Amino acid sequence: MTTTRFINANVIDTRNGKVLANQQVRIQDGRIVDVSDSPREGSDDHVIDIQGHFLMPGLVDSHVHVTAITPNFALLETLSPFYVGAKSSELLEAMLMRGFTTVRDAGGADYGLAKAVDEGALVGPRIMYAGNALSQTGGHADMRGPGQQTFEGCFCCAGLGRVCDGVSEVRRAARDEIRKGATQIKIMASGGVSSPTDRIDSTQFSLEEIDAIVEEATAANIHTMAHAYTARAINRLIPRGVKTIEHGNLMDEESCRLFLEYDAYLTPTLCTYDALAKEGVEAGMAEHLQRKVYDVLDAGGKALEMAQQYGVKMLYGSDLLGRMQRHQLNEFHLRKDVVPTDELIRAATSHAADAYGHTGDFGEIIPGARGDVIVLKDNPLDDINVLTQPDEQLMLIMKGGVAYKNVL
Template identity: 50%
Template sequence: MPTILTNANLLDVDAGEIVGVRHIVIEGNRIKEISDTPVTGSGDVIDLKGKTLMPGLIDAHVHISAYTANLADLPYQSPFYVAARTIEILGGMLDRGFTTVRDVGGGEFGMARAQAEGSVRGPRIYFGGKALSPSAGHGDMRKPGQDTQDAGYSVPSLGRICNGVDEVRSAARDEIRRGANHIKIMANGGIASPTDRIDSDQFSEDEISAIVDEASMANIYVVAHAYTARSVERAVRNGVRSIEHGNLLDENTVGFMKEKGAYLVPTLATYRGLKDEGVAAGLPTALAAKIDKVLDAGIRAVEMAHRAGVPMAYGTDLLGAMHYRQLTEFDLRGGVVPAADLLRSATVTGAALLQCEGEIGRIAPGYLADLIAFEGDPLADISIMGRLAETLALVMQDGKVVRSAF
């Protein structure tokens, strides 16, 4: 039997406007028909009573297994315990209206398969496996006095170490063999890693180019963790498609990204979260001092990228107990990005980045029925999106109702 959503106030994310009351017919897991007149016929009818209906949200930068902000502690935990905490995190994401996520370090084929089969309640997972990192890079969690790091793939961690062109090619091929939708590289220093600096470049250009070559042969793309303008420029010049964070960008590099068609995925939510409660969530105190170097610069980078027309997807990068902040990215970007563009970042732009146009990110015939309904007009008041966790009336994923107030 089809599902019929009646009296939906439809938000067209492409046009950036609410087009009025529509009636949507869903057969199986896809949208069959959208009508401006009531639909006749049998089916499971849900009257949305004028609620705003828009596509399910896409978070393009998550770490589903990061139940703690102390990432160096992950490899010492039971994989079963980490999986249990991951399932808890995924359920919370779905209840916030995120029907699809892109994991850029830690998520893998097993959890993605479990979600796709219906064993795990959570958003659809596009995964890259373990992020590739050089020694002393952002994925190297060894302390200065520690020589070894367990590299077994079943050991929970967000990254893996590889050095030199041969090793990075081998590591990329291994992630591709495991079903990766993209390859993540650490191209710059980071906050949560103990021995690198925020301004350090990581991987040689030959190594970056080799990883991009492997991804291209598999018809997938490369994602780069990068803050500084120099690291971003190196990555994009060597074929990286998606820049994560980008807090320390400058005007020239933003222009270069636009020229090359690269995406930016800002993650302001995590820096605000780490500043406010990172230590309490497990971030070692010694690493917290790095936050200030990127926190204030992040909003300026978003403003520059928007002005230049660089496509930006929605991302959060939250760790530990801070996952509940997933919707705060709307509030943090809302001061410099128009509401319509911000809503597109979490829908159609995110879908384009994930290379799944025609499948998700829009309400249109033939698309997967990933939908959320709520009260109010976020185009007029973007703060509505930051409160969705409390106000969602309906979440539909893959044609199934997974949360409902009706």
């Protein structure tokens, strides 16, 4: 690995929401080893003069589906995993080129895809993966229609989830995903838009089943993330140790109190509802499923306002499917009138590392953190739209000390 020193950099201190002027940042063997306002001794292979532009950690999307090459999940489960993996490579590279250097996959990606990225066989952000999300029969990852008794697809290959019922089954499923290297466990804990036989307002899994899943994740020192829309679903999850709630569109004030009490995080995914409402059917989603999005579309904005008012810590998540993944940066636009710019940047950087139990590993420009950095022409703390214009603003993208774009 080469050593790179950035000079004349305005560094974005994501945790404190301020600019550190005229800094030098040194990256060696894929890690940041020095951040200073004065030159330090050292033999550098490569010096990059940022010329007063703005250096910050690479972005983190905490809710993606990199294998969701179509929003038709029933179709996805019948496709060759080789085909899905090949098509996923296009989605991954596009994410990196938007400035995302780490993504948390919420169901579908596995050890092989993450390893291919780590080894450089595929270009993309680092993948933290849940493997297959855990779903009860008839839950959000059970894609059988109401008239189907069996399913011809392969639940262990290209799909996003696996069906398991009862304490012993869910425990075995969680252990199996952990065996396969999962960096978090995903629980389908309420109804959803893309599943054919459940209702948005349903709760899923018994409390005993949820306890068993969380216990296994905790034993493996990883966290749990849970798909949940309603307050009824959310409020039974957080006290049981679930670390992040995905979506949360129909939460209530008691939910906010629980987020604060248990130091849990909310991952709103407003941009996927916006995209599904506008082009879901055209992109491949069944029309009767696309109609379910209107049950949560408007509520998402109200939940965001409530969470911000109460001081709930939030993560940046997109949850986009298929060709709609091109709207990944739209989440910044949809939150910017409610969430202050510095907090919105934290949601896409240091908050994610904290929520995952990886504080200091990424999301900040500090010694010891991964060499995942982006350079922007202008200051995103002054205008969050800077982050939504990668073609005009992104001058450099580096992951693990390797530059994937450099127009400096």
